[in-house]
Amino acid sequence: MNRVTQVLATTNEISLKGGNRKWFERTLTENVRRALADLPVAAVTRPAWRVLVSFSEAVDFAEAARRLHTVFGLGAIMAVEHAGFTMADLEAVIEPRLDGISPSSFAVRCLRSDKTFPLTSMEIECSLGRFVQGKTGWPVQLNDPELTIHILVDDNGLFTWTRKVPGPGGLPVGVGGRACCLLSGGIDSPVAAYMMMKRGMRLDFVHFHSVPRTDPASLDKVHDLVRVLNRYQGQARLAMVPLLEIQEQIAARCPTSLRILLYRRFMFRLAERAARRFKARALVTGESLGQVASQTIENMAAVEAVTPLPVLRPLIGLDKQQIIDIAKMAGSFELSILPHFDCCSFLMPENPATKSFADELDAAEAGLDVGTLVADALDRTDVHQIRDAVDWEEIPIPEEAAR
Ligand code: ATP
Ligand code: MG
Numbered sequence: 001m002n003r004v005t006q007v008l009a010t011t012n013e014i015s016l017k018g019g020n021r022k023w024f025e026r027t028l029t030e031n032v033r034r035a036l037a038d039l040p041v042a043a044v045t046r047p048a049w050r051v052l053v054s055f056s057e058a059v060d061f062a063e064a065a066r067r068l069h070t071v072f073g074l075g076a077i078m079a080v081e082h083a084g085f086t087m088a089d090l091e092a093v094i095e096p097r098l099d100g101i102s103p104s105s106f107a108v109r110c111l112r113s114d115k116t117f118p119l120t121s122m123e124i125e126c127s128l129g130r131f132v133q134g135k136t137g138w139p140v141q142l143n144d145p146e147l148t149i150h151i152l153v154d155d156n157g158l159f160t161w162t163r164k165v166p167g168p169g170g171l172p173v174g175v176g177g178r179a180c181c182l183l184s185g186g187i188d189s190p191v192a193a194y195m196m197m198k199r200g201m202r203l204d205f206v207h208f209h210s211v212p213r214t215d216p217a218s219l220d221k222v223h224d225l226v227r228v229l230n231r232y233q234g235q236a237r238l239a240m241v242p243l244l245e246i247q248e249q250i251a252a253r254c255p256t257s258l259r260i261l262l263y264r265r266f267m268f269r270l271a272e273r274a275a276r277r278f279k280a281r282a283l284v285t286g287e288s289l290g291q292v293a294s295q296t297i298e299n300m301a302a303v304e305a306v307t308p309l310p311v312l313r314p315l316i317g318l319d320k321q322q323i324i325d326i327a328k329m330a331g332s333f334e335l336s337i338l339p340h341f342d343c344c345s346f347l348m349p350e351n352p353a354t355k356s357f358a359d360e361l362d363a364a365e366a367g368l369d370v371g372t373l374v375a376d377a378l379d380r381t382d383v384h385q386i387r388d389a390v391d392w393e394e395i396p397i398p399e400e401a402a403r
Contacts, residue, residue, distance in 0.1 A: 001399070002059070002060060002061055002062070003058040003059065003060060004055070004059060004060075004061045004064065004079045004080070004081075005054065005055050005058050005059075005082075005160075006053065006056060006079075006080045006081065006082060006219060007052075007053045007055075007061070007064050007065075007068065007077060007078065007079060007080065007083075008047075008048060008050055008051070008052050008053075008080040008152065008158070008159060008161065009032075009051045009053075009068055009071075009074040009076065009077045009078070009167055009376065010049075010050055010074070010075035010076045010077045010167070011028065011049055011050065011051065011073060011075060012072075012073065012074060012075040012167065012170060012171070013071050017030070017081075019194055020175070021089060021202060023175070024073075024171075024172060024175050024204040027073075027172040027173075027174045028051065028071070028073045028074075028172040028282055029044050029046070029051065030072075030174075031072075031073070031172050031173060031174070032044055032051055032068065033205060034141050034234050035067040035068060035070050035071050035231075035254055036064070036068070037390075038054040039055060039059050039064065039067070040055050040057050041053060041054070041056075041208050042054045042056040042058065043152060044179050045156070047113055047154035047155070047156065048111060048113035049151060050152070051074065052080070052156075052159075053068075055094070057307070059388060060080045061163075061214050062397050063392070063397070064077075065073050065165045065353065065397065065398055066207065066318075066390065066392060066395060066396070066397045066398065068167065068199075069165075069167065069233050069395075069396075069398045070231045070395060071089075071167075071168065071170050071172070072168050072169070072171055072172055072173055072198045072199075072200065072232065073169035073170060073171050073200075074167035074168060074169075075167045075169060075204075076164050076165065076166060076167050077100055077165045077166075077398070078158045078161040078163065078164050078165075078168050079161055079163050080094060080152070080160065080161040080288050081159065081161065082156075082159055083151075083157070083158040083159060083160045084157060085143075085157045085158065086158075087119065087127060087128070088192075088202065088207070089157075089158065090128065090151065090158050090160065091128070091219045093160065094131070094132065094160065095130065095135060095180050097162075098132065098135055098136055098177060101147070101288045102136075103138060103146035103147035104134065104138075104139075104146050104147050105138065105139050105140065105141035105145040106129075106138050106139075106141070106145050106146065106147040106148070106149065106153065107123070107125075107129070107140060107141060107142050107145040107147075107148050107149070107150055107313070108125045108127075108128045108132070108139060108148075108149045108150075109125065109149070109150050109153075110122075110124040110125045110130045110151040110153065111150075111152050111153070112124065112149070112152075112237050112313055113152070113153065113154040113155075114154050114155050115335055116322060116360075117153045120198070120259055121153075122309050124151060125151075125246065126151065126225055127289055128149065128151065132149065132400060133322045134226060136137050138381050145390040147164055147329060148162065148189075148324075149245075151349050152161065152267075152309045156306075156367065157395070161263060161267035164377040165398045165399075166398060167191070168198065168283050170197075170198035170200065171198070171199055171200030172196050172198060172200055173200060173201070173202055173232060173233045173234075174202050174322040175199065175200040176196075176199050176200025176202075177200075177201060177202070177280065177281055177282075178201065178202050178203070178204070178278065178279055178280040178281060178282065179196060179201050179202075179203055179206050179275070179280045179282040179284050179312060179323070180203070180204050180205070180206055180271055180275035180278050180282070180283055180284070181193045181196070181203045181204070181206070181282040181283075181284040181285075182205075182206055182207075182208075182267060182271050182272055182283060182284065182285050182286075183205040183206065183207050183222060183225060183226070183238075184207070184208075184222075184286070185207075185221045185222055185225065185336065185338075185340035185342060186286065186336055186340070187286075187323060187324060187327050187332075187333065187336040187337065188284065188286030188287075188288065188323055188327075189284075189286035189350060190225050190228065190229060190286075190327065190330065190332035190335075190336060191314075191315060191323050191326045191327050191330060191332065192284050192285060192286040192313070192314050192315050192330070193205070193229050193284060194229065194232065194234055194326060194327075194330040195314035195315070196312060196314055197229070197232045198232075198234055199314075199352055201284075202233055202237065202281060203229070203233065203236060203280075203284065204236050204237040204238070204239075205226055205229075205236055205237070205238045205239070206238070206239040206241060206270070206271045206274040206275075207219070207222045207238060207239070207240055207241065207247075207383070208241050208243040208267055208270070209240060209241070209242060209243065209244075210242075210244040211242065212244075212246070214342075215226070217242060218340050218342075220337065221338060221340055221369055223238065223384070223386065224236070224335055225332060225335055225336070226238050226386045226387060227389050227390045228330070228331050228332045228335060228389075228394065228395075229330075229332070229384060230386060230387075230388065230389035231331065231389045231392075231395050234389075235385065235386060236386055237344045237383055237384065237386070238383070238384045238386055239277075239286060239381050239382070239383045240381060240383075240384065241270050241274070241377055241380075241381045242377055242379070242380050242381070243263065243266065243270075243283070244351050244376065245373070245376065245377070246263070246266045246334065246377060247263055248371050249368055249373065250262045250266075250365075251370060252366070253367050254364045254365060254367070254368070255364055256349045256350075257351055257352055257353045258356060258360075258361060258364045259347070259348075259352070260279075260293070260294050260349065260351045260352050260362055261294060261299055261303055261352075261353065261356055261366060262293060262361060263366055265303050265306045265361060265365070266370075266373065266374070266377075266379070268283065268303060268304060268306050268307045268311070269306050269307065269370070269374050270374060270377055270378065271283050271307075272308075272380075273374065273378055274381075275309060280308070280310050281310070282309055282310045283311045283312065284311075284312045284313075284314070285311060285312075286311055286313075286315055286323075286341075287300060287313045287315065287316065288313075288315040288316060288317075288319070288323065289316050289317065291320070292353040293353070293354045294352065296354050296355060297353070298354075298355045298357065299353070299354065300313075301358070302356045302358045302360070302361050303361070305358035307362075312342070319363055326397070329396065331390070331395045331396055347392075358371065
């Protein structure tokens with residue numbers, strides 16, 4: 001079934017959230033509508049804790065699934081068919097679907113949210129199971145059958161489906177608060193952003209550059225990464241902060257082995273200021289324990305000592321291959337691996353410190369006028385509102401839907 005007029009999706013963890021449920025559900029519905037804005041959506045309804053999208057004309061299921069796969073909070077995505085209102089209607093819809101396939105076993109699974117329907121779920125399963133078996137002779141197997149015919153009975157009638165695509169999981173973007181993500185042009189930070197959006201956070205971004213010493217084309221790359229991530233949340237702000245003057249001062253006045261850590265302290269101070277402007281309550285980075293010298297536990301603690309905001313590091317326990325796998329799923333990988341001259345690769349020490357402490361870094365930067373450097377960089381910061389997103393073709397189709 002490639003063209004469909006209805007798609008049903010399960011919700012992931014929403015049922016756990018008690019009092020906030022209405023708000024969660026409203027946010028999820030809005031996010032579904034946003035993701036499907038370029039398809040002919042007639043209605044989005046909520047039967048039996050699920051999301052049912054009805055289209056005014058048939059759409060390609062793979063296209064609908066690709067879009068819904070960017071809506072965190074959805075658990076599974078199904079191509080459904082409306083099957084009337086009675087068991088006779090249901091049988092009439094199912095019968096032609098039995099032609100041309102020969103599964104080694106089958107089962108019928110029913111979910112009934114309309115408690116006024118004359119049969120119970122189990123009666124529906126038995127009755128339809130008998131009907132299918134009578135027509136085909138296929139053996140029933142309740143445990144791991146090759147074909148499962150699913151039925152949903154709700155106020156709008158009967159629905160049936162056999163195909164299911166995994167949804168993205170997570171929580172709807174918007175229910176987890178706001179954070180400000182430090183976005184470089186690399187592989188890791190877009191993945192960190194993806195993971196926090198998946199836990200329901202809405203993100204704005206800050207990027208540090210060393211223009212004119214680094215290529216301004218790198219700024220376009222970061223802009224494009226935000227457009228990839230916008231697929232998951234609609235739009236975002238991006239603060240472009242010049243770091244060159246700060247880097248030059250550090251290079252001229254501070255111990256070489258601590259350079260990177262001192263750059264990073266300024267990044268956190270500046271990101272905190274951007275976060276306040278964005279009304280964000282936390283910072284997000286793509287750090288992963290031990291990946292580079294600045295990412296030892298001592299160095300991370302010594303750097304983050306300059307900000308009272310929580311620093312979220314969703315990649316902390318992942319290794320590179322795991323991060324790359326998520327980058328591919330998120331659609332950011334191809335862009336991240338394009339050549340890029342990061343501000344940290346500039347004025348790099350040969351032997352960066354692997355173990356530092358906050359008081360040591362305080363002493364190292366004692367000769368700098370931190371307040372003025374921060375204020376000056378903020379004065380020259382550009383904030384862009386990025387409302388568009390990459391074309392859907394650049395976001396992968398979830399695997400089973402591609403078939
Ligand atoms: P990434 O792949 O995200 O660049 P990385 O493995 O290269 O990460 P670092 O360069 O040490 O690691 O950076 C660690 C984190 O600090 C990044 O994941 C990102 O959150 C932040 N960061 C580094 N450079 C920048 C930058 N130029 N602008 C904004 N954030 C940055
Ligand atoms: Mg980097």
